[in-house]
Amino acid sequence: MRDTWSVGDPSSQVLWRDLMALCKWRVVAVMLVCALVGMLLAAPLPPLHAVVFGLSGIGLAAAGAAAINHVVDRRLDAVMLRTSGRPLAAGRLPPSLALAWALLLSVSGVLLLSLLVNGLTAWLTLASLVGYALVYTIFLKRATPQNIVIGGVAGAAPPLLGWTSVTGQLAAEPLLLMLIIFAWTPPHFWALAIHKRDEYAAAGVPMLPVTHGDQFTRLQVWLYGWLTVAATLMPFSIGMAGWPYLVGACLLNIRFMTWNLRVWRGKDDKAPLQAFWFSIRYLLAIFGLLLLDHYLSLSGSIN
Numbered sequence: 244m245r246d247t248w249s250v251g252d253p254s255s256q257v258l259w260r261d262l263m264a265l266c267k268w269r270v271v272a273v274m275l276v277c278a279l280v281g282m283l284l285a286a287p288l289p290p291l292h293a294v295v296f297g298l299s300g301i302g303l304a305a306a307g308a309a310a311i312n313h314v315v316d317r318r319l320d321a322v323m324l325r326t327s328g329r330p331l332a333a334g335r336l337p338p339s340l341a342l343a344w345a346l347l348l349s350v351s352g353v354l355l356l357s358l359l360v361n362g363l364t365a366w367l368t369l370a371s372l373v374g375y376a377l378v379y380t381i382f383l384k385r386a387t388p389q390n391i392v393i394g395g396v397a398g399a400a401p402p403l404l405g406w407t408s409v410t411g412q413l414a415a416e417p418l419l420l421m422l423i424i425f426a427w428t429p430p431h432f433w434a435l436a437i438h439k440r441d442e443y444a445a446a447g448v449p450m451l452p453v454t455h456g457d458q459f460t461r462l463q464v465w466l467y468g469w470l471t472v473a474a475t476l477m478p479f480s481i482g483m484a485g486w487p488y489l490v491g492a493c494l495l496n497i498r499f500m501t502w503n504l505r506v507w508r509g510k511d512d513k514a515p516l517q518a519f520w521f522s523i524r525y526l527l528a529i530f531g532l533l534l535l536d537h538y539l540s541l542s543g544s545i546n
Contacts, residue, residue, distance in 0.1 A: 257335075258336075261330035261335050261336050262330075262336070262341075262344050264329065264330055265306075265309065265310040265313045265329075265330060265331075265336075265341055265344065265345070266306035266307075266309050266310055266348070267306070267309035267312075268306070270305075270309065271302055271305045271306050271309065273523065273526075273527065274301070274302075274305050274398075274401040275298055275301065275302050275305075275401070276527060276530065277401040277402045277405070277420070277424065277526075277530055278297070278298060278301050278401040278402060278404055278405035278408075279294070279298065279405060280402055280405065280420070280530040280531075280533060280534055281401065281402035281403060281404065281405025281406040281408075281409075281417050281420060282294055282297065282298075282405040282406065282408060282409050283534055283537070284402075284406070284416065284417075284420075284533065284534070284537055285405070285406045285409040285410050285414075285416075285417070286409050286410070287537075287538070287541055289408075289409040290409065292359070293360060293408050293409045294408075294409075296355060296356070296359040296360050296408075297356070297360050297364065297404070297405065297408030297409070298405075299352075299355060300352045300353070300355035300356035300359070300360060300364070300365075300368065301352065301356070301364075301368060301401065301404050301405070301408070302352070303348050303349070303351050303352030303355065304348070304349055304352030304353055304356075304368045304369075304371075304372050305352075305372075305401075306348045306352075307345050307346065307347070307348030307349030307350075307351075307352060307372065307376075308345075308349065308371075308372045308375045308376040310341060310342075310344055310345030310348060311342070311345045311349070311376035311377075311380065312375070312376060312380045313329060313330070313331050313341060313345075314331065314338055314341050314342050314345060315376075315380045315381055316380065316384075317329075317331035317332050317338060318332075319446045319447075319448060320332035321333075322442070322445055322446040323439070323442040323443070323445070323446050324442055325439060325442060345376075349372055349376075352368065352372075353365050353368055353369050353372070356368055356408075360408050361407065361408070361411040363407050363411055363412070363413075364404055364407045364408045364411075367400065367403065367404055367407060368400075368404055370397075370400075371397045371398075371400040371404070372397075374394065374396060374397030375394065375397040375398060378394065378397070379393075379394030379397060384448060385448065385449070386449070387449065388449050388450060388451040388453070388454040388455060389451075390449075390450075391428060391429055391432045391433065391436075391450075391451075392428075392429055395424075395425050395428035395429065396425060398424065398428060399421045399422070399423075399424035399425040399428065400421060401424075402417050402420035402421060402424070402530075403417040403418065403420065403421045405417075406420075415481070416478075416483055419474075419477055419478060419481070419483065420530075420533075422474050422477070423471070423474045423475055423477075423526075423529065424526070425474075426467065426470045426471040426473075426474040427471045427474075427522065427525075427526055429463065429464070429467040430463075430464045430465075430467045430468045430471060430503060430518075430522065431519060431522040431523070431526075432519075433450075433451055433452070433460050433463060433464050433467075434464055434506055434515040434516070434518040434519040434522065435515065435516065435519040436450045436451060436452050436460065437452050437457055437460055437461065437464075437506070437515040438515040438516040438519065440452040440453060440457065451463065457509065458509065461506050461507045461508075461509055462507060464503050464506045464507060464515075464518070465503050465504065465506070465507035468499065468500055468503035469500070471499070472496045472499070472500065475492050475495075475496060475529055476489070476492065478533060479492070483533075484532075484533055484536045484537070485536050485539075485540055487532070487535065487536045487539055488532050488533060488535070488536035491528075491532040491535075491536075492529060492532060495525055495528050495529060495532070498521070498525070499521070499522065499525045502514065502517065502518035502521050502522070503518060505517075505518065506518050
């Protein structure tokens with residue numbers, strides 16, 4: 244038996260792969276895109292150090308929160324088919340190691356923001372981390388079918404964190420960006436919950452389709468979809484964005500609500516999952532349009 248292992252060993256490669264899987268990097272990547280949009284909207288050319296260290300700190304903290312979620316939910320994950328292959332649910336990692344990894348990531352992210360960005364962003368990131376990893380995962384997820392609505396505040400924070408990383412100040416614009424994500428989260432997640440209703444029921448998680456039924460949840464997807472549409476029109480109404488954004492957002496909203504209508508009608512069993520995946524592209528496109536409109540207006544003012 245060997246006493247040590249090196250980075251090239253198969254065992255170490257599996258360990259690192261499992262540790263990285265705890266971070267939910269695809270989810271974190273979407274969050275970082277939203278944070279970057281907040282940075283670029285805050286300043287046409289934000290300081291490079293604010294972008295690099297801001298995104299690094301936010302990403303580390305988000306990855307740490309995701310890893311804590313894995314630790315807390317390991318027994319629920321083992322029951323659900325979608326999550327049963329996760330490292331902790333499958334028994335490939337001990338919870339103590341996963342928790343240490345999660346704390347290392349979380350503390351590193353908050354410290355990086357505190358030391359190299361600014362205190363406001365560090366505190367807001369810490370609040371978001373606690374809100375998602377502890378308040379939502381430990382309490383809300385198991386206590387109320389409105390868990391995703393209340394807990395959505397923490398998940399909506401990235402553009403605000405990006406803005407404060409550059410400016411060190413709160414403002415109406417990043418709070419509006421946060422509102423867009425907050426309104427978008429219920430129709431986005433409840434569409435997936437409809438698709439995975441039986442798994443949530445087996446795990447004993449009181450998601451809305453489990454407690455109130457599919458039809459009620461489908462109606463909520465439709466109604467919250469309209470709330471999201473209203474939120475995405477507000478940047479134009481307050482002068483934060485111009486006509487190019489408005490036209491693009493309206494086209495995206497037509498497609499977004501078409502998917503939500505299919506979910507509400509309940510005639511297509513594949514619609515909830517397809518609506519879930521489209522909603523991710525929709526959110527990224529909305530933020531992309533905000534950026535495009537922002538730089539178009541800047542170039543117009545220069546000319």
